[in-house]
Amino acid sequence: MRHELDRGTLQSSIRAAALVFVVAWLFSDDLRAWIPVWLPIVILLAAEVEFVLRGRTERPRHESRRVAPGPEDADLGFGELVEDDDGIRFVPPPARPERARRRLAWAVGGVLAAIVVALAVRSDRAATWQALSSDDRAKAETRFTAEAARIAGASVRVRCDDGYSFTGAGSDTLGIAFPRSGLTYLDPTVCRRLYDLAFRGRGSDERTIDSIIVLAHEAVHLGGERREGVTECLALQAAGPLAVRLGLDEGRARRLLDAAFSSRLAERNVIRAAYALPSSCREGGALDRRPGDSRFPF
Incomplete structure (x- = not known):
């Protein structure tokens, strides 16, 4: 027992x-x-x-000999009738011992x-992004803006969508660009991962590299490219140097980008069909920005 x-x-x-x-x-x-x-x-x-x-492996229980109720059965209402000089009277069962150890556990x-x-x-x-001070958020946006301008080859602005006005809380939209205005909004979770990498040296997983690709993707849009599949291919190539500049180890960045590239090639999501990588997105293809280096996308 x-x-x-x-x-x-x-x-x-x-x-x-x-x-x-x-x-x-x-x-x-x-x-x-x-x-x-x-x-x-x-x-x-x-x-x-x-x-x-x-x-299934335990031995069958043998029927035990029936015994009279004892103190442990007090909560079941058992008692006994006692006959003495005053007649027959009912003696209630003794109080059941408190299971202090079980209650404590x-x-x-x-x-x-x-x-x-x-x-x-x-x-x-x-x-969260909102947990950072206003000075830290402003400093981060300045850094993201400089990196986006470097990729876009133009003067641009990067803002983190604090109120989810453009990206939408819980939606799949992690960034949105307005090329004519030279402005892009990033999801706050993307901004926080980028901040942790650039300013705290934290983050070297798939979500971090995805956030880097999002920033590169919107920067490519700000540079004038509107086709989503082409933009994603160019963003994958720009994300490698961007990751290293933000503080990610180069070898780690290559491995993460290789995995991201393979994942996007295998993706069959109808909703993201517009983001499918074109056939020219490969080593030596028309979209290869560094042909001849034998490394793609980074």
Whole structure:
């Protein structure tokens, strides 16, 4: 009985820990960047598989001898009738012992879960573009503007869409360019990743390189190119040097861009059909801006 109780407690603890981890993962960009979501799912699945397999391999229980209710059955309402000199009277069952340890475990677990969620929410809020000071945001926009002007070959302006007026909260639009005005707006999450890389030396994953490609893409638009597929191809080539200038290791930038290029070649999303890379977007193709260097896109 003790073994079964321990096993049940362990399984419940694993399930609770995995659920807390999933909640923290949903709220924290940092956790999503470093830890895949399948990890807690695998833990939960392993607990369930162990439960099923252990149940199938256990020996059948033998019917135990029935015993009279005791103190542990107090909450079931058992008592007894006693006959003495005063007659027959009912003696209520003794009070059931309090399960202090179990209550303490649940209390500790609840407090730890609340702390983890609170830390995840705080970490997530601290990692937003709006959490930066106005001076830091202005400094970042100045840097992004200089990089976009270098790619566009013209005087341009880059603004981070604080109120999601153009990009739209939760939408797939991460940037929008107005070539005639020489102005582009970037999604705040893109701006924050670019800021973390350029000013804090943080970020070397797929989302960071995607943000760099977004900035390069809008800069190419500001340079006069309107075709989305061609713009994406040129942006992939401009993103490599841009990533290095922003502080990303060159070897890491090459690997990330190779993966991004392969991903876009394999993409079959109807909604993004206009962004499909043309056949000339390849080594030695008409859109290769550095023909002969044997490296494409960077």
